[in-house]
Amino acid sequence: MTPRAFSYARVSGRDQADSGYSLPAQRERAAAFAQFHALPVPIHFEDPAVSGKRDARPAWVAMMGQVRAGDTVLAKDLTRIARGGIVQTLTLIRDIEARGARLVLIDQSLDTSTPFGRVVLSILATLAEYELEQTRERSMIGRTFAAKAGIWPQGSVPYGYLRNAEKRLELNPATREPVRAALLALVGRSYQEASEELRGQGIPSPTGKPNWSPARLHALAQQTAYIGRAVFVSGGERIEVPCPRLLSDEEWEALHAGRRAFSGGERRPDRYPLVGHLRCPHGAPMNGRQESHRNAGMVSRYHVSGRLKRHYGCGCPSFRAAQVDDAARDLLARVLTDPTDPAHLALLTGATPLSDGREQERQEVQESLSNLARLRVLGQIEERDYLSLREELKARERALTPKPRQVTEVPVMNELAADVREASSEHLAELLDLLDVRLLIQPDGTLELLGLRPLDTVQQAV
Ligand SMILES: [Zn+2]
Known part of the structure; x- marks a missing residue:
């Protein structure tokens, strides 16, 4: 035949x-x-x-x-x-x-x-x-293939969406309205103003509570899912997955219009992804500065404390932006993947910020507890008084101890680490915003991580 x-x-x-x-x-x-x-x-x-x-x-x-x-x-x-x-x-x-x-x-x-x-x-x-x-951990090529076929390849979805039985994105009837409200609150407002407005109105954020922050709003406003193109990042590659849109093009443009003016016009995430995340030991925020060389038309980029130098009493030198960027990528990737790093543990469990400023109080309570126990052993305090005092101190200790929450999976962190290493400057800036990274640069150019946000909030904000 x-x-x-x-x-x-x-x-x-x-x-x-x-x-x-x-x-x-x-x-x-x-x-x-x-x-x-x-x-x-x-x-x-x-x-x-x-x-x-x-x-x-x-x-x-x-x-x-x-x-x-x-x-x-x-x-x-x-x-x-x-x-x-x-x-x-x-x-x-x-x-x-x-x-x-x-x-x-x-x-x-x-x-x-x-x-x-x-x-x-x-x-x-x-x-x-x-x-x-x-x-849960799919190979990169597999994810890419699936994503290109319109399938949303991971469990966490952009806020306002859900993943249906066919693993495609659908608008979530329960959260679509809060997201719209949040995005439209940005029209004519800075991230700071809009987050205050939304907190005031009690509009729920991705955590379910109205705890909006400028960083969270910024992350939301970068999501092109809301205009029908959800972006999935795999190994530094951005893959667009078609999805139903939440905003019209006009609304999207309105909320981004004049954004530069609100952020002071200084921020160029494509050139200086670290700006907004980097300070010197004197507390001065580092800004990007570009210098052109007369010969060969070359351009060098620096991080400088600039016009705020005097205000902060800062005597720091300027730093080559490319070197600082690379050092920051290395540092973050290491924190994300090295289980022995204390900051890694904080990310993994959401347990403690690197320093929550309450170590001293915790130590005092623990000393009081052991003193109390000594008094009891020496018979200098009645058992009844001992028990009630002990209960009181224990309650204070509990209140001072951050609750560990096992939330983040290691594969997610490995993926983020790969992103941090390979991402474009612009995308790196987004990741830094998401993680709310705070870095310190010493006068010799060494970077230290001052803090970042636990990853469960990050996952939900993505
Ligand atoms: Zn300084």
């Missing part, structure tokens, strides 16, 4: 009408492809979006009833085939293969009968194993 070609098209309720995913557009694409590649005119099958019944695919089933050895199945891309996760998607592809037919994904230039196609299939198979194992 002569080999035949089949074309398969599908739309779901989520597909935008104008994105080339309409049924006629998919059909024409397949027909043109077949003609160009001297394939027979495809026998066409299509599954329109069916309301109520989620993801029913009678046409796919009907088509598979006819596909046999030597045939070619054409589809626009993997999202037309993808279904309920990678395992099920792979099952559908294997089904075609098992009949001796091949699948060609036109837009992805993928033909399952070629060596490259086999490699991609093996990647899919690897992914399927991961999925079966319910492993």
Whole structure:
């Protein structure tokens, strides 16, 4: 029998009408492809979006009833085939293969009968194993592949969204309104003013409480998910995943308009990602300064305490920005990955900030407790008084002790560390904001980490 070609098209309720995913557009694409590649005119099958019944695919089933050895199945891309996760998607592809037919994904230039196609299939198979194992840590290539197919590859989602059963982003009816309110509060206001406004109104932040901060709002305002392009970062690569939007382009522009003016115009995260996170021992915030050299048209960038020098009584030199940036990347990556680093522990458990200023009080209470015990042993205090005093001191000790919360997984920290090392300056600046990093630069250029924010809040803010 002569080999035949089949074309398969599908739309779901989520597909935008104008994105080339309409049924006629998919059909024409397949027909043109077949003609160009001297394939027979495809026998066409299509599954329109069916309301109520989620993801029913009678046409796919009907088509598979006819596909046999030597045939070619054409589809626009993997999202037309993808279904309920990678395992099920792979099952559908294997089904075609098992009949001796091949699948060609036109837009992805993928033909399952070629060596490259086999490699991609093996990647899919690897992914399927991961999925079966319910492993959270996916390989970078797998995540990239899935993300490009419209799948949101991780459990934490941008605030205001949820990940549905097909692992795609949907607006979350419970949080979409607070996010909109938060973003629109930024129109005509600085991050500081907007966060005060939102706290006043009691609008819940990603933590569920109205504890808005400028850094959190800044992180939110960088999320292009709200205009339909969720960004997932894997190994320093930014991958856009299409998602439903929460703001119109006009609203998005309005909240970013004049932003530079509010931040003092000094901040150029593309050139000086550390500005806003770096101080000298005299307390002066470091600013970026650029110097051009007359010969060769070269430009050097420095961190300087600048015009605030006198105010802080600072005598620090200027530092080469590129060197400081590299040192900061190294330092942060080490903290994120080195389990023996005390700051790492703070990130992992959210237990204590590096220093919460209450060590002295804790020590006093502990000394009082041991003195009390000594008094009791020496018989200088009644048991009843001892017990009530002890209870009182214990309560104070508990109040002074930060509660450890086991929240962050090590793979997340490893990923962040990889980001910190590889990210563009602009993205590094975002990460520094998210982590609320505070660094000190000594006059000899050595960096010290003064503090950062526990990671669970970071995860939710992302
Ligand atoms: Zn100084």
